[in-house]
Amino acid sequence: MAKRREEEHRIDNEEVARVLDEIGDLLEILGESSFRVGAYHKAAMNIRSMPRSIRDVYESGELQKIPGVGAHLAERIGILITTGKLPYLEDLKKKVPPSLTELMSIPGLGGKKAKKLYDELNVTSIAELKRAIEKHELRDLPGMGAKTEENIIRGIRQLEQLSARTLLFQALPISEEIVNQLRARPFVKRVDAAGSLRRLKETVGDIDLLCSSAEPRKVMDYFTSLPQVAYTIARGDKKSTIVVTSGYQIDLRVVAPEEFGAALQYFTGSKSHNIHVREIAKKHGLKINEYGVFKVDTNERVAGATEDEVYGYLGLDTPPPVLREDRGEIEAAAEHRLPRLIELSDVKGDLQMHTNATDGVDKLEAMIEMARSLGYSYICITDHAERLYVAGGLTEKELREEYERIDRLNESYDGFTILKGIELNIDNDGDVDYPDSFLAEMDVVIGSIHAGFNQPKSQLTGRMVKAMENPHIDIIAHPTGRVLGKRPAYDIDLPTVFKVAAETGTVLELNSFPDRLDLRDDYLMDAKFNYGCRFAINTDAHNVNHLRYMRYGVATAQRGWLERKDVVNTHPLKQMLMMLK
DNA sequence: GCCGTTTTCGGCCCGACTGTTTTCAGTCG
Structure with missing residues (x-):
């Protein structure tokens, strides 16, 4: 079964684009013509932003209709799609350590410097580069000096801060596909993305999905055997975690239907929004958690099936998820003056x-x-x-x-x-x-x-x-x-x-x-x-x-x-x- | 490596900026 899955390994546009970008980077390190390097990146850009699946295009024999894809690239993409591998890329990786491309993601550091760092100092990763800089080994290399070390250090810091999260536009299609797959199953009652993804933040951390069902086991069986699963990290009846072939980690929580609204509210956040909402609940003698709204004195559960029910019990209109940052939306919800946002x-x-x-x-x-x-x-x-x-x-x-x-x-x-x-x-x-x-x-x-x-x-x-x-x-x-x-x-x-x-x-x-x-x-x-x-x-x-x-x-x-x-x-x-x- | 209402070969990606340099290489947009 596992072998079968590997054969059917679905290569999507993002993966093809990533391979082409990697080849481009490796060619740059090898000092290839900048036009050749650019050709790979250009094709990657067009494939990445194309709505039609690359597999589909391949099967229709129309790869060369993609702008920037000629006979050569079409052949390589075809090999990648049919075999899941690309010998050309493997050959390049033998000539130059593939981790060197990691160095090129540092602002101010390109292919030439990456190659020099490798040739002269045997640096192959950002971690090794950091150590080399700490020992001030860079400043003795021709063409580099103290300022170069300083700039690279700043570049690394910037990179670490910026790349900890994923862009919304990369995460959203992945999440939407899985939500739709789950939604089509008879044993799934409701399913939604939660977290910063649901708030449509420009970058998101993990992808968090929430689902209600009377048959959690069936949901989890289905979720962990989705065709896009690369491997499963955890599988329980309440929560499972998978990693999909494109590399993203996705959590799915399953709750009882009567808890869905409370759980969705809780897992959507933001943290500051939820803190503010809970303060209001407290003033009303209520408490809110992911299972529902409860009266503090009797512990009676009074709401939780829908978000409207949760917010409504507190006398609030339901703020659209995009506004839940505690930037005035709770006051507006209390005074029934939430904006009618652009669509x-x-x-x-x-x-x-x-x-x-x-x-x-x-x-x-x-x-x-x-x-x-x-x-x-x-x-x-x-x-x-x-x-x-x-x-x-x-x-x-x-x-x-x-x-x-x-x-x-x-x-x-x-x-x-x-x-x-x-x-x-x-x-x-x-x-x-x-x-x-x-x-x-x-x-x-x-x-x-x-x-x-x-x-x-x-x-x-x-x-x-x-x-x-x-x-x-x-x-x-x-x-x-x-x-x-x-x-x-x-x-x-x-x-x-x-x-x-x-x-x-x-x-x-x-x-x-x-x-x-x-x-x-x-x-x-x-x-x-x-x-x-x-x-x-x-x-x-x-x-x-x-x-x-x-x-x-x-x-x-x-x-x-x-x-x-x-x-x-x-x-x-x-x-x-x-x-x- | 791609592309073609001149071309199937020869353009395409040029100039600013930085940091390293005594005249220029590397990076970026």
């Missing part, structure tokens, strides 16, 4: 995306087609402006040509509009790529900081303020520049930014890319409630599938208490344009 279906259009005219993957027409299939009534094409050379930024002439194409395409649609936009680069002086006269012709102008992340606070803030004071710049994209797991936000004076944004009518972006989600939830709350800012939720898509990331932006918006009216791209086209400068 994905409220979004009418997407105002930031790139095409293959610059660093995007797909054609303008393909982006349009996908946007229409998502039910949008408008989109804005915001390819990169001239001075972002790396992304192939467009000259004024090239951009005008793109706009002419857009004009022609617009003639062929009823009730769907393609807006002419740009993503400008805010330079070190706060100036941008094109003259004002050209900006004035565009529908939507976005300004972004793409360089100089390490400048002092005053300079960064000054650049952004100057950009917001530009009468043509409508939106500031990814305002803090953070990338989850990769780099922290740059040091910018947010109160000033929010104040000037509100004064100048500049819209702040909530970037939906799963590792950006920038502005993050607490900043959204601050900007909304204390400064009266307005927002745009955009995907910053670089291929058609990225357009689906809108759900993660909306999730963060909900966590930031945003309502439909706060977000410009929930409004019909004309109104939306009037809300811009």
Whole structure:
């Protein structure tokens, strides 16, 4: 049976992407051409964000239709899918210790330094690197010095802090798949994700699932024999833990149906929310735990089957899980004034995306087609402006040509509009790529900081303020520049930014890319409630599938208490344009 | 390693920044 399972080992898109990324990293360490290295990473990116399963694509013989996958990669992916192994990768691992790729995840350390550390000091892991730095062995190597040691140490610290959690967009599909599988079983009454996943936090720890059933044993038999199980860590009647093939650990708790609401409330958290709720219960002579609501004096159980029952018994409306951070939602629930949060279906259009005219993957027409299939009534094409050379930024002439194409395409649609936009680069002086006269012709102008992340606070803030004071710049994209797991936000004076944004009518972006989600939830709350800012939720898509990331932006918006009216791209086209400068 | 309304070969990924350096290599976006 175990052998059978191994043969059927399901390789998913994430696993294929990970293998390709690993090959790319190993090739980089081996000093291979950067184009070859890039080809592997590019294919990995496209496979990772593709909704269709890679196995499916393979079986239809359409691997080479994936952008960035040619004959060579298609063959290797095919071998990986059919055998679960890839001899090419094994060969690479013989040439260079595979753990060296771990070193490359340290910011500031790339393939060359990793190779040098291995060749000169025989360092193969982050732990060994730490020891070498403690002994000050690095500073004697050519091209490295005391400062290098310092930077690497800081990089390691950053990495440790950032990568302890998983991005929501990686965990959510895994959890949803298993929840749906469980939900389809007759012996499962209710099942839901709990914890930070249910609160749609941008990163989550473990995946916690909760289920109610009269037949826990059957549930656990089913759960521990799911096809995606790599191995089972624990198996009991109340709680089991599995590790799935993609590496994530998943806990499932089974409770009695009458306890489900209390357990769901308890395991959803957050901790601070629950503490506050329990304080309220105490004042009412009640106590709450994962089994229900009880009267303290008689120990009589008075509620617990549903969350509504639990909150209702305390005189509270049920706060949506996304708000349960003890940031005012309990007071609002008590006064029956919980906000009506923005929903994905409220979004009418997407105002930031790139095409293959610059660093995007797909054609303008393909982006349009996908946007229409998502039910949008408008989109804005915001390819990169001239001075972002790396992304192939467009000259004024090239951009005008793109706009002419857009004009022609617009003639062929009823009730769907393609807006002419740009993503400008805010330079070190706060100036941008094109003259004002050209900006004035565009529908939507976005300004972004793409360089100089390490400048002092005053300079960064000054650049952004100057950009917001530009009468043509409508939106500031990814305002803090953070990338989850990769780099922290740059040091910018947010109160000033929010104040000037509100004064100048500049819209702040909530970037939906799963590792950006920038502005993050607490900043959204601050900007909304204390400064009266307005927002745009955009995907910053670089291929058609990225357009689906809108759900993660909306999730963060909900966590930031945003309502439909706060977000410009929930409004019909004309109104939306009037809300811009 | 991918890609093609000039090309099945030769472009593609260029420039800023940092830290190490006396003129440049490595990293990153």
